[in-house]
Amino acid sequence: MIIKNAKIVTSSGLEDGEVEIENGKITRVGKNIVGEKAFDARGLVLMPGGVDNHVHIEKDYLKVRTDDTVEESTIASLFGGTTTVVDFSFSENFYSRVNKFQGRSYVNFHFHVIANSYSQSLEKIKKDGFETVKFFTIPYANSPPGNMGDLASILEKGFSVMVHAEDWDLISTLISRMGKGGSELHLKSRPEESEISMALKISYLARMYNSKVLIAHVSSPQTLKIPGLMYEGTLHHIFLDPSYYSKENGYLYVTSPPARGGMTEKVEKFDMISTDHNWFNRKTKEEHKYFPDLVPGLPTVELRLPMMLTYFVKKGLPLWKAVEMNSINPAKFNNIKTGEIKEGYSADIILYDFNEKWIINSRELHMADWTPFEGFEILGKVRYAFLNGELALDNGELLGVKGRLIRSC
Known part of the structure; x- marks a missing residue:
């Protein structure tokens, strides 16, 4: 499968790109990748889970x-x-x-x-x-x-x-x-x-x-x-x-x-x-x-x-730094091969929609019956999530895909 038309978060900013996934791994990152099955990520930002x-x-x-x-x-x-x-x-x-x-x-x-x-x-x-x-x-x-x-x-x-x-x-x-x-x-x-x-x-x-x-x-x-x-x-x-x-x-x-x-x-x-x-x-x-x-x-x-x-968006800080803190660095600390949009890494990927604003409300979350951050404003939502190359979250619908134990490499 190829994720097409995405804006990929890179150290240089947001770049147009495509990601090829095979057997649960990222096999190619680039442009104009040819393949039979495509997932259209138009209007969405692609980053590692x-x-x-x-x-x-x-x-x-x-x-x-x-x-x-x-x-x-x-x-x-x-x-x-x-x-x-x-x-x-x-x-x-x-x-x-x-x-x-x-x-x-x-x-x-x-x-x-x-x-x-x-x-x-x-x-x-x-x-x-x-x-x-x-x-x-x-x-x-x-x-x-x-x-x-x-x-x-x-x-x-x-x-x-x-x-x-x-x-x-x-x-x-x-x-x-x-x-x-x-x-x-x-x-x-x-x-x-x-x-x-x-x-x-x-x-x-x-x-x-x-x-x-x-x-x-x-x-x-x-x-x-x-x-x-x-x-x-x-x-x-x-x-x-x-x-x-x-x-x-x-x-x-x-x-x-x-x-x-x-x-x-x-x-x-x-x-x-x-x-x-x-x-x-x-x-x-x-x-x-x-x-x-x-x-x-x-x-x-x-x-x-x-x-x-x-x-990061409100402060005008680079999204790449947010990706480093939330994905890349914790994966490196644990020496696990995920958290990066890179060939050979686990295809754990999210597509984020920055076009929606919402207010945190505990009744609309999926955890606990309260939240310490009630009323905070949020920019954007996770629209899609891929877990080991499988679509696990489809525009707010949980598809039932299960995760796996990851060991240090």
Whole structure:
């Protein structure tokens, strides 16, 4: 099949072009490609499907499980132009999470390995095609915070590492001195100094071992000044600010780390934009609305690409940079062969229509019963999505195509 008459996002701008697809792969990119079957993309912008480096789908291993299913969150992903999600699984019993997605996901899927220390199981998982480790400096699930020695033991073995960087010693001290209260206490208990101080330590190790280290969900503009690191931004840290925690329903907006503001003008500093998607419905959030029993996490997987494309257009920034942040760079970090309109890459492609404006309304989305971005204006919509070369989204109609497990190459 050949996608014809498209405007393709390139590093030089929008260019007329055609894309040939065979056996789920992109086989040619150019002009005047001859073939029997054609798909007319006239009036639409062609770009690689999004790669979301940070999602928590059907998460059932913490105190409060998310309210979604694999099917629901991956359908929302596809409607938002994301064709690959990267979730998490523990190094022990790693494939239990992988198997949960098999035959159920409507997008392709890959995994980071959660590990706070080096073990031989990491080597086996890496050989199986999962090369990135998620490291926590706070307690997570039943694991204590990882320390710098633990991180060094992983880095010296050559792993790429994604770090949740907060100083738990400082946070736990502050929590112990605060009583029960509203969501504004969550912000006070996790000051930006907690992230900055931890990122400084991690930066030293990253440079010492010449390692690829990504700071997850960066919340402070000061963190972006620290050398030797990669930086992941999220919608909530870019577009929300501390005023949301002062609202009567401030508990809805709680994330860890919290939204601090000051990030909207720093978007170009990020290497990638992810969601840290956690689908909690309003009722679940309301059942845990007092500090320190708040439930962090927001449903955002459907909005990442539309919100970021809108941001780039309104700011007059090149769309290519948005494609780098939303597709190319997260794919490269995970060493997976998708996220680019390039010969030999998986034919995960979206066709975007910039001619429509709409207002975000939770009732019209495919995730949760609320959204933190109610009322935001969006420019354009995903009209069509191809997954492994198959048309999976046809002008708003889900066609039932299932995704596959992608391994590092």
